[in-house]
Every structure is written in C-alpha cells, then in structure tokens.
Amino acid sequence: MQDELIRARAAARIANSLQRTDKDRALLAMGEHIHLAAGAILEANVRDLERARATGEPTHRLDRLRLDESRMKAMVEGLHQVMALSDPVGEVMSAWTQPNGLHMEQIRVPFGVIGIIYEARPNVTVDAAGLTVKTGNAVVLRGGKEAFETNLALTAALRDGLEQAGLPPDLVIMLSDTDRRSVDALIRARTLVDLVIPRGGASLIRHVVEHATVPIIETGVGNCHVYVDAQANLEMALDILINAKTQRPSVCNAAETLLVHTSVADAFLPKSLRQLATLGVELRLDERSLSIVQHDAPDIVRANSVSPMVTVATAEDYATEFLALILAVKIVESLDEAIDHIGRYGTGHSEAIVTEDDQAAREFLTRVDAAAVYHNASTRFTDGFEFGFGAEIGISTQKLHARGPMGLRELTSYKYLIRGAGQIRS
Numbered sequence: 001m002q003d004e005l006i007r008a009r010a011a012a013r014i015a016n017s018l019q020r021t022d023k024d025r026a027l028l029a030m031g032e033h034i035h036l037a038a039g040a041i042l043e044a045n046v047r048d049l050e051r052a053r054a055t056g057e058p059t060h061r062l063d064r065l066r067l068d069e070s071r072m073k074a075m076v077e078g079l080h081q082v083m084a085l086s087d088p089v090g091e092v093m094s095a096w097t098q099p100n101g102l103h104m105e106q107i108r109v110p111f112g113v114i115g116i117i118y119e120a121r122p123n124v125t126v127d128a129a130g131l132t133v134k135t136g137n138a139v140v141l142r143g144g145k146e147a148f149e150t151n152l153a154l155t156a157a158l159r160d161g162l163e164q165a166g167l168p169p170d171l172v173i174m175l176s177d178t179d180r181r182s183v184d185a186l187i188r189a190r191t192l193v194d195l196v197i198p199r200g201g202a203s204l205i206r207h208v209v210e211h212a213t214v215p216i217i218e219t220g221v222g223n224c225h226v227y228v229d230a231q232a233n234l235e236m237a238l239d240i241l242i243n244a245k246t247q248r249p250s251v252c253n254a255a256e257t258l259l260v261h262t263s264v265a266d267a268f269l270p271k272s273l274r275q276l277a278t279l280g281v282e283l284r285l286d287e288r289s290l291s292i293v294q295h296d297a298p299d300i301v302r303a304n305s306v307s308p309m310v311t312v313a314t315a316e317d318y319a320t321e322f323l324a325l326i327l328a329v330k331i332v333e334s335l336d337e338a339i340d341h342i343g344r345y346g347t348g349h350s351e352a353i354v355t356e357d358d359q360a361a362r363e364f365l366t367r368v369d370a371a372a373v374y375h376n377a378s379t380r381f382t383d384g385f386e387f388g389f390g391a392e393i394g395i396s397t398q399k400l401h402a403r404g405p406m407g408l409r410e411l412t413s414y415k416y417l418i419r420g421a422g423q424i425r426s
Contacts, residue, residue, distance in 0.1 A: 001186070008140050010170065012136075014168055015133070026167045029161035033157040033164070037156070041154055048150050065122065065147055067123075081391065087134065089108055093414055106416055111137055112194040113139075113194050113195075114140070115193045115195070116128045117196065117197070117199065117204065118142075118144065134408055137411060183204075195214065221397075225351050229261050229357060230264060231357035232268075232354040232356065234268050236376060243378040245258075245281060245325075246276070247380055249322070250323050255379050260329070260330070262331050269289055269292050273285075274299070279325070284329065285312060287312060318330070335360050346370060348369060349397050351364075371396065389408065
C-alpha cells in the first residue's frame with residue numbers, strides 16, 4: 001500500500017494545477033471507457049453477486065451491490081453531470097485589502113489525496129473518481145470484498161479513460177487488499193493521505209472514527225423519521241410515507257420511524273399501515289398504535305403468507321436503521337414530543353414533517369438538528385444527484401467541515417494568497 005499511496009501523492013501534485021478543460025476531457029473519457037467495458041463490468045458483478053448470495057449477505061446489501069444496464073447508465077450520466085458543473089478549484093471565496101496595502105484572497109484548492117472506504121456499493125467507485133478528478137484530487141479507494149471484482153473492472157475502465165485523456169492513471173487507485181488491516185493502514189497514513197471518508201455500516205464508521213489519525217468526514221447512519229402533524233394533509237402524508245419507506249428501503253435516506261400526532265392517529269394509521277402491509281412492510285408498533293390497528297384494521301395483525309409480522313416496538317427498534325421493509329411507529333402528543341423523540345433516536349441525517357401549519361413547520365425546521373430537514377417532502381431526496389451536485393461522495397452527518405450531501409465544493413479546502421509591495425511587519 002505504501003507504494004500505491006506514494007503514486008497517488010505524485011498524481012495529486014499534477015492534478016493540483018490542471019485546468020477545467022483537462023479535467024472535463026478526462027471525465028468524458030472515463031465515461032466512454034465504462035461504456036466500452038460494460039460487458040466485462042456486468043460479468044464481474046454477476047460473480048460478486050453469486051459469492052455474496054452464497055455467503056448469506058442480506059437483501060439490502062445485495063441490492064446495493066447489484067449493477068444492471070440502467071445503473072451503469074446512471075453512473076456514466078453522473079460523470080456527465082459533474083462535467084457540466086462549475087469547477088470550484090481556484091474560486092475566490094473572499095477578497096479584501098488591508099490598511100497596510102496587503103491584498104488578501106481566500107481561494108478554493110484541492111485537498112490532495114482522499115481515501116474512500118466503502119462496502120458493497122460499486123457506484124461509489126465511479127462517483128468518487130468523478131468528483132475527485134473534477135476537484136483536482138487523487139483518490140485511493142478501498143472497497144469491500146463483496147464488490148471486489150466489480151470494483152476492479154470499474155477502476156480499470158476509469159484508469160484507461162484517464163490515460164486516454166493524458167492524465168495520470170494513479171489519480172484513481174483501488175487497493176487490492178480487502179482485509180481490515182488495509183483500512184487501518186489507510187486511516188493512519190498521515191503523511192500521504194489528506195482526508196478519509198468512510199461510507200458503510202455503523203460498525204465500519206465507528207471503527208474509522210475511533211482509530212483514524214488522518215482527518216475524516218463522518219458519513220452517517222440514517223435513522224430517519226416522518227412526522228405527521230396535527231394539521232397534516234393526510235393524503236399527502238401517506239404518499240410521502242410510502243415513498244420514504246418503500247421506494248428504496250436499503251439506503252440511508254429511507255424512513256425508519258413514523259411519528260403521528262395523536263389527534264390524527266385514528267384517521268391516518270389504519271389506512272396507511274394497511275397500505276404499507278400490502279407492500280410487505282413489517283410493523284413495529286407502540287401499544288397505542290397497535291390498539292388502533294387491532295380495532296380498525298385487524299386484518300393486518302393476523303399473520304399469514306401475505307401480511308407482515310406486527311410486533312410491539314421497543315426502544316431498540318426506535319434506535320435501529322433497518323435498511324429493509326420494516327417500520328417503527330409511535331403516536332406522540334405534540335410537536336415537542338416528536339422533536340424530542342427525533343433528538344433522542346435520530347442520527348442527524350434526514351427528518352421530515354408533514355403539516356399545513358406554517359408555524360409548526362418553522363419550529364420543526366429550526367429545532368430539528370439534522371443535515372437535511374424537510375417540510376412536506378420525502379426524506380429520499382437527500383442525495384447529491386437530487387440536490388443538483390451531479391453525484392456525491394457521501395452524506396455527512398457531522399458539522400465540520402461539511403454537512404449533508406457532499407459534492408464538489410465539499411472536496412476542496414482553501415488557502416490565502418497575499419500580494420504586497422514590500423510591506424514588513426513592525
């Protein structure tokens with residue numbers, strides 16, 4: 001790994017001074033080579049999927065691992081969208097002249113070498129490469145063993161594109177060692193790596209946070225909530241809930257808990273939970289929700305081959321990112337109780353309120369401490385593509401140096417340029 005990191009550092013020094021035209025030409029070539037290598041990439045993905053199924057990987061990880069023609073097309077489209085975005089490197093963030101005549105400029109610059117640690121998400125390989133090339137960084141990728149062959153095939157295509165564009169292939173390096181020791185080596189390589197971004201499950205992120213000596217940006221677990229307020233449009237609330245929970249349950253911006261104001265619980269819960277049940281969602285209900293369902297929708301409580309399992313929710317359920325068709329439900333007495341529940345169990349990712357009450361919406365948006373807070377919209381929009389970033393390197397749930405979906409600007413630092421005319425300090 002030492003040799004690979006040294007090569008990445010050398011490539012980053014070249015990338016630091018590249019012009020936008022150079023970088024966009026490389027992104028175009030990288031997309032072309034992914035298209036040319038699509039057959040080999042999909043064949044590698046099939047082999048990875050077969051091994052993952054044989055080792056008992058859960059459904060949500062298999063979904064993240066799987067590639068098909070539409071997902072391949074989306075990865076290339078992501079590179080094209082990044083091409084179309086402004087290059088942040090060299091942007092003057094602020095400028096002023098001191099009384100002594102010194103002219104100061106604060107400008108955006110690349111970090112240098114960025115390490116990305118991730119699990120069964122081959123799309124991260126392409127997103128990370130595209131964003132780091134556009135920002136003049138080199139990237140060292142450490143993917144999970146589940147996607148090993150897929151990642152190697154994708155990286156080979158990306159490096160071919162870089163070479164065709166006349167840029168160093170070592171701007172994108174995939175580590176071949178998937179042992180946990182390679183993670184530890186990467187997160188402690190202070191002189192060679194400028195920043196590490198972990199993307200994955202809670203245990204991976206916790207390990208990186210606890211053991212890294214390289215600066216990190218923590219991308220977080222998504223224990224997300226939808227709160228249906230007393231003044232909610234219930235049809236809108238149902239549409240938002242169904243989308244937030246079932247559109248793609250294996251991702252971090254999917255809703256895991258439904259909170260319902262007590263005044264609308266009788267009207268909202270039977271219909272909404274019955275519809276969720278028909279979509280195969282398992283329900284973890286507080287006792288009051290269970291009582292309503294038993295009285296008004298007893299059919300979904302009965303266990304059979306179609307209906308989901310219904311159980312009484314525990315504190316552990318409210319603290320869990322299920323990443324599956326499972327939903328915890330709780331009735332709350334007030335907006336304050338909903339915000340308190342989110343404060344206790346939320347992970348600072350994405351939270352939503354459904355309400356026609358502007359004051360309640362303002363309070364929720366102001367008081368809920370999360371990277372993305374929604375009024376009358378699904379949590380599923382917390383995504384770099386949906387935010388107009390072209391792609392994302394991850395979703396930060398911390399507050400330094402970036403928060404929420406991280407695009408191009410979040411992959412830059414800054415420095416000061418000072419121009420004088422012979423001034424000396426007295």
